[in-house]
Amino acid sequence: MRIGKLAERAGVSVRALRYYEEQRLVIADRSPSGHRQYPESAVERVKFIQLLYSAGLSSKAILHVLPFLDTLTATPQMTQRLKDQRDRIRTQIDDLTRAHDRLNDLISLASESEISPATCSASRG
Amino acid sequence: MRIGKLAERAGVSVRALRYYEEQRLVIADRSPSGHRQYPESAVERVKFIQLLYSAGLSSKAILHVLPFLDTLTATPQMTQRLKDQRDRIRTQIDDLTRAHDRLNDLISLASESEISPATCSASRG
DNA sequence: CTTGATCCTCACGCTGGCGTGAGGTTTTAG
DNA sequence: CTAAAACCTCACGCCAGCGTGAGGATCAAG
Numbered sequence: 001m002r003i004g005k006l007a008e009r010a011g012v013s014v015r016a017l018r019y020y021e022e023q024r025l026v027i028a029d030r031s032p033s034g035h036r037q038y039p040e041s042a043v044e045r046v047k048f049i050q051l052l053y054s055a056g057l058s059s060k061a062i063l064h065v066l067p068f069l070d071t072l073t074a075t076p077q078m079t080q081r082l083k084d085q086r087d088r089i090r091t092q093i094d095d096l097t098r099a100h101d102r103l104n105d106l107i108s109l110a111s112e113s114e115i116s117p118a119t120c121s122a123s124r125g
Numbered sequence: 126m127r128i129g130k131l132a133e134r135a136g137v138s139v140r141a142l143r144y145y146e147e148q149r150l151v152i153a154d155r156s157p158s159g160h161r162q163y164p165e166s167a168v169e170r171v172k173f174i175q176l177l178y179s180a181g182l183s184s185k186a187i188l189h190v191l192p193f194l195d196t197l198t199a200t201p202q203m204t205q206r207l208k209d210q211r212d213r214i215r216t217q218i219d220d221l222t223r224a225h226d227r228l229n230d231l232i233s234l235a236s237e238s239e240i241s242p243a244t245c246s247a248s249r250g
Numbered sequence: 251c252t253t254g255a256t257c258c259t260c261a262c263g264c265t266g267g268c269g270t271g272a273g274g275t276t277t278t279a280g
Numbered sequence: 281c282t283a284a285a286a287c288c289t290c291a292c293g294c295c296a297g298c299g300t301g302a303g304g305a306t307c308a309a310g
Contacts, residue, residue, distance in 0.1 A: 002277095004286060014287090019268060033276055035287055048227070055224030058266075065231075074235035082235055086228040093221050096214050099180030102173075103211040106190075110199035110207055129256060139257090144298060158306055160257055183296075 001038045003028075010046035017046070023059040025049055025066060045069065055089050126163045128153075135171035142171070148184040150174055150191060170194065180214050 007014045020026045021036070026045060028036035048069070052062045064081050068074050074082070132139045145151045146161075151170060153161035173194070177187045189206050193199050199207070 002287075013268075015268060015270085018289095019266095023267095031276095033287085034289095035276075051220075051224050051227060053267080054220050056221075068231060068235060072234070073238040079232065079235040082228055082232045086225055086232065089221050089225045089228070093218055093225065095176075095179050096181075096218050096221070099176050100211060100214045100218065102176060103207055103214070106193060107204065107207045107211060109197070110193060110204040113198040127257075138298075140298060140300085143259095144296095148297095156306095158257085159259090160306075178297085 001040070001042070003036045003038070006038045006042055006046065009043050010050070012046060012050060020046070020049060020059075023063065025059065025062055055085075056092060057085060061085060126165070126167070128161045128163070131163045131167055131171065134168050135175070137171060137175060145171070145174060145184075148188065150184065150187055180210075181217060182210060186210060 001009075003014050003017055007017055010017075017026065017036075021028055026038075026042060026049070028038055028042075031037055045066075049062060049066075052065065057065070061081075064078070065085065068078055068082070126134075128139050128142055132142055135142075142151065142161075146153060151163075151167060151174070153163055153167075156162055170191075174187060174191075177190065182190070186206075189203070190210065193203055193207070
């Protein structure tokens with residue numbers, strides 16, 4: 001499959017795919033004319049990469065995690081890196097949850113302050 | 126209180142505080158000589174700003190949310206913005222959770238692949 | 251009065267994940 | 281055969297949240 005199709009199917013831009021290759025996250029065969037050729041499996045791979053990016057991993061961190069996908073065997077070091085990232089994400093989730101709750105508190109206050117005194121008793125029963 | 130003390134107490138850099146002022150997130154009085162003067166309340170305000178930054182809000186988004194802290198009254202538009210941000214955070218939490226779970230799956234696989242065949246039956250009962 | 255800590259205002263640098271041409275080749279549809 | 285679409289390689293641009301001097305004023309203590 002060529003780069004345009006992969007981009008479409010994985011939901012990323014062509015530019016992004018070239019960038020991933022630059023970061024060595026994805027390896028592509030080349031046709032005699034130099035066009036990139038991807039296997040079917042690249043779709044899932046790119047989607048996984050996107051998942052990790054959206055979770056805040058850097059290209060470098062992803063690069064350290066990906067080899068496991070290929071070989072399905074991990075060195076203790078790789079396992080540790082996976083755990084480190086997982087823990088970092090958990091921490092981030094906790095931070096976000098705190099912010100989420102704080103915002104929710106504010107929303108409650110805001111909703112009340114919005115309501116005119118006359119309708120207040122009606123809406124709060 | 127002056128900027129150094131506020132930075133220390135709020136757990137941010139002096140540079141960051143100047144940046145927040147540039148973004149109009151924090152307003153500071155000035156001494157005759159031009160030094161910034163902050164009230165006690167600035168500590169909590171800055172901590173709250175940090176919370177929102179860590180939740181991925183931009184300066185602009187924070188700027189739209191903060192007036193509520195000062196007035197304790199919200200326009201419907203402000204309430205809506207609060208809700209939008211809360212929803213965005215929730216979405217982000219979901220993304221992170223998915224990544225977290227995927228990584229956990231990988232960690233399970235990795236832990237297995239790490240174990241030598243001889244010890245495998247022992248560790249898996 | 252002096253010294254060192256703290257403060258001030260520019261203003262450039264950095265990082266990451268791409269966007270976006272420029273200028274040229276290749277593939278594909280008709 | 282031709283035109284459009286898709287591809288290629290540079291390579292600069294962007295944004296955000298600061299870090300990090302440069303060069304100078306101000307403050308607190310002895």
